[in-house]
Amino acid sequence: MNLILFGPPGAGKGTQAQFIVERYGIPQISTGDMLRAAVRAQTPLGIKAKEIMESGGLVSDELVLGIVKDRLAQSDCDRGFILDGFPRTIPQADSLGSLLAGINREITHVISLDVDNDEIILRLSGRRTCSVCGKGYHIAYDPPKSASVCDACGGNLVQRDDDQEATVKNRLSVYDQQTAPLKEYYEQTGLLRHINGQGSIRDIQQQIGELLEGCSGDHS
Ligand code: AMP
Numbered sequence: 021m022n023l024i025l026f027g028p029p030g031a032g033k034g035t036q037a038q039f040i041v042e043r044y045g046i047p048q049i050s051t052g053d054m055l056r057a058a059v060r061a062q063t064p065l066g067i068k069a070k071e072i073m074e075s076g077g078l079v080s081d082e083l084v085l086g087i088v089k090d091r092l093a094q095s096d097c098d099r100g101f102i103l104d105g106f107p108r109t110i111p112q113a114d115s116l117g118s119l120l121a122g123i124n125r126e127i128t129h130v131i132s133l134d135v136d137n138d139e140i141i142l143r144l145s146g147r148r149t150c151s152v153c154g155k156g157y158h159i160a161y162d163p164p165k166s167a168s169v170c171d172a173c174g175g176n177l178v179q180r181d182d183d184q185e186a187t188v189k190n191r192l193s194v195y196d197q198q199t200a201p202l203k204e205y206y207e208q209t210g211l212l213r214h215i216n217g218q219g220s221i222r223d224i225q226q227q228i229g230e231l232l233e234g235c236s237g238d239h240s
Pocket of ligand 1: 081
């Protein structure tokens with residue numbers, strides 16, 4: 021199963037990817053997570069990406085393709101993978117297609133999690149992450165027992181720089197302009213399936229499970 025989880029920032033791609041990882045034993049490849057790790061480690065890639073990410077813009081296709089190519093070459097992707105936050109532009113989707121064709125593989129599923137913009141702004145501006153263990157919270161929907169403190173490890177909860185409201189608005193406009201056209205792109209391949217991303221996490225998991233049912237043995 022070679023899957024693309026598609027949707028605007030805050031649609032729940034990361035949350036649902038975790039469920040698919042556990043259920044099907046294939047890795048989540050989140051370009052956003054990999055870029056944030058590079059920024060933290062101050063690698064040459066991270067230094068180039070930092071400012072762009074803070075503004076809510078897109079890192080260059082070339083840089084992102086490089087990290088995806090290296091990641092897909094790792095052996096844990098042999099049985100399949102979940103792409104989360106990639107591709108985000110039509111050139112990225114074209115390059116992904118060529119990259120996979122070169123190793124005799126192809127995308128088997130594209131799932132679009134559909135969530136409207138007002139809900140996205142509410143979700144992202146309330147999102148907090150533990151600075152120590154990475155566990156995620158939402159100040160209204162999934163608050164910690166004690167404000168700003170992680171229930172799991174006692175770490176301090178922080179807001180991602182790019183989850184500030186002004187940056188969220190920019191991320192959404194970048195999404196509308198550069199990423200949303202990929203819906204049409206994958207519609208034409210016949211792979212795109214839509215899921216309403218505004219139900220409960222469990223309901224959405226169930227819908228994704230039904231959609232993927234019977235596909236766990238597909239290693240193409
Ligand atoms: P995410 O965690 O997926 O929302 O990504 C956070 C930020 O990382 C984005 O706002 C972009 O600046 C950058 N980023 C992540 N994935 C990509 C991608 N596929 N292409 C370009 N930039 C990306």
